[in-house]
Amino acid sequence: MPNARRIWLMTYGASSPSITSDMLCAAGFSVRECYTLTQRDLKYTLLRMNEKVYRSQLTTFGQENGIIEQFIPGFESIEYNRARFGIDFDGHPGLDLIVENMNTKSSSLDLWMDKGDCFADGMLWDKMDCVDYNKMSKSALVLVINETNAKFKNMKERFEVLEQKCELLATENAEYQQEIEAFKETRTALKRRVRVLQDMVDADTRRRLCE
Secondary structure (H helix, E strand, O other), rough: OOEEEEEEEEEEEEOOOOOOHHHHHOOOOOEEEEEEEEOOOOEEEEEEEEEEHHHHHHHHHHHHHOOOOOOOOOOOOOEEOEEEEEEEEOOOOOOOHHHHHHHHHOOEEEEEOOOOOOOOOOOOHOOOOOHHHOOHHHHHHHHHHHHHHHHHHHHHHHHHHHHHHHHHHHHHHHHHHHHHHHHHHHHHHHHHHHHHHHHHHHHHHHHHOOO
């Protein structure tokens, strides 16, 4: 069971009532963003809470509101965001569909955000086809800057770790090459010895046959 999270993606039957911010607030959740997409057979709701919640809380919420959970192969019906920075649900098709419908401004997608604009200030802003930074609020721009700096710092740290591993592997590779060369020399010497011994055996055998 994962720890409490703020960002969740729910998959449920199309015959279930659509999850809305009002419904969540009535259940006691403090919601920051809510995206609900209605497809032919399934519905997807992407949530961002102001406070961390557990999967069990969302399961109970669904049961109390007639939400019929559905599973997609390889995913739970209620998935949590795995990214340290940004949004990542390991290739969940529901997230891809939500982003696609946002970019096409489809009527099948209901958007809601407590403060700001979902396209410019929401958690999926960087997945939009075109982001107009001039329309972002100051607080949203500060958030983007902080998230970008955090990503850069994380990538820099990761690069340094990989660079150290490469140096270590290069050193190990050089050591292995030396060991291989030594092995080749030993193998060559052993082959010579075998040939000498075989010649001695052959000579002794011929001598015995002539006696």
